[in-house]
Amino acid sequence: MLPTLSVSQFLTQINDIIAGEFVIEGEVSQYKISQGKWIFFDLKDKTGCLNCFSTVFMLKQPLEDGMRVRVSGYPKIYEKSGRFSFTVQFVEAIGEGSLQRAFQLLKAKLHGEGLFNLERKRPLPRFPARIGVIASGDSAAWGDFKRIINNRWGGVEILLRHVTVQGDSAIQDIVSAFREFNESAELYDVLVLIRGGGSLEDLAAFNSEEVVRAIYTSRIPVVCGVGHERDESLADLVADVRASTPSNAAERVVPERREFFSELDFIKDRWIDSLSHVVQLLRQDVGQYQQMMFSGLEMRLGRLRDFVRSSEMLFKNIDPKSVLKRGYSITRDEAGQVIKRANQVDKGAKLVIELAAGKLEARTTKPLSPSLPL
Amino acid sequence: MPTKEIKKFNFTKAYAELEKITTWFERDDVDLEEGMKKLEEGSELVKELKNYLNTVENKIKELKKENF
Incomplete structure (x- = not known):
């Protein structure tokens, strides 16, 4: 006589019997994620169908109906619902087509999270x-x-x-x-x-x-x-x-x-260019100073020329010859001494009077106001 | 764990020095006499950098897990 079991006892026994890890290959269908956490899908082949269950946390790889996959996990009957399900712990796509699809799905997921954003790329x-x-x-x-x-x-x-x-x-x-x-x-x-x-x-x-x-x-x-x-x-x-x-x-x-050596040479050339520029500037400065010196000299010469010209004028004005032309004359004694005072000559002394044109010889008849001061 | 070694010639420092000289030459009031001195210093640095890169080899180590 078989012992009578409660439903829970029976399910526990069954779960003990079927416990173990299995790897199963099949095609995904009815794939859906519930409440953003629970994953449900069927794994099928030509004649069979297996209910699969997992969580978003466990299955990193997003799936899609029609993908061929290999799953690993364990079978279990859930006590509350009596539903038989295969809990999937790991999944991998098989075959070029499914792999390609798995790649695209994961790429889209990670892209959505911003993992490939260009702004976060760091320079080396x-x-x-x-x-x-x-x-x-x-x-x-x-x-x-x-x-x-x-x-x-x-x-x-x-x-x-x-x-x-x-x-x-x-x-x-x-x-x-x-x-x-x-x-x-x-x-x-x-x-x-x-x-x-x-x-x-x-x-x-x-x-x-x-x-x-x-x-x-x-x-x-x-x-x-x-x-x-x-x-x-x-x-x-x-x-x-x-x-x-x-x-x-x-x-x-x-x-x-x-390439780095060429860069070093280029840098060095730039230093040399900078120095050459300085030399050029200095040369320009020297040229400017020279120019300034020349124009300073030129100005001095101009001033000298003006001075000579005005002196010439002055000399012309005080030249006794030009005074004679205005009607004045110079009187000298016999010795040629210029007579400036009347008492310088005695009565009867011979005088030579120089005019603007020619000379006169004269004799003193009477000196007037002999002691008039000059 | 690998440790940082102090090399006789510090490449990064030498290059930084080179950049400093370049910045100096980029100013407007470059003094000829000081510039000649900097040019000489810089040329020496360039020579040392080239010499270093031409002679020093890369050090390649394969780590075992216990290195970490």
Whole structure:
């Protein structure tokens, strides 16, 4: 005789029997989110249908009807409703079409949150001293990165944190690497996340919300260089600088030696130009002083010339000859001495009178007022 | 955990010095004699920067988890 169970007891027993983790593959249908928190959808194949349940918090990847997915979780009958449901803890898209759709949906969601906004992109320091690299240590991407850095620049310390870039542990590994570098953020000028190209499935980690958020919250600016130019990953979109390839990432983080040398030469030329300009100005100043000196001299000469001219006039006016022309005459004694007083000559003395034209000889008959003062 | 090392030649400092000289030369009242001195100093810096970049190599370290 079977024991009689209560409904709750029966459900508990059933739940114990079916307990366990399962991975199931199927196509999504009737996908809906309730109250912004609860996710319900059916997982179908040609003949079967499975009710699935999850929460927005657990399922980072938005889904859409028709997508092929692989879910992992556990089955359960809910006591209150008696409804059988598969609780989904993790989901991943399968096949190029579904992956593409999953990529687009997540991209739209994160874009809506502003994670790809250009305003939040940080500039990189021009001369980084220490660079943190997150890459697979044996990848061609890491090899290319090192080679290009060494070709371009010197004196940089590069620290590689090796990560698995593909497979189940890739997401956690990359997220940890970002956390570890950020624990001593002040030591690093830039972080570089690189890997070679691949299919959408290969790049799954670089398109995962966890890695995108790790880049978004990094306190150190991030350069992302994934695959070849045609590959676009969500990690690229959220990074501060998006490099097209790992080699391009190296080009974006350090300057090029020869270009820098040309810049140095250019700077030096500008200093020299500045000095030449000063010399030119000084030369102009000297020219101006010269000019000023010449015009000063010119002015002095002019004044001298004027002085000579006026002196000439003065001399002309006091020349005795010109006085004689006005009717005056000069009287001299026999010795040629100019007679200025009447008492200078005796009666009968011979005098020579000079006129404006010619001379007269005369004799004194009587000096008048002999002692008249001059 | 990696620590910051003090290098004999500080690239960033040297470049900052170079920029200071450039700013000096951009002013309006450049003194010829002082300018000649600055030009000489600057040329020496340029030479040192070039020399540094031509000779010093990058240091590459692969971190193990326990480095953090």
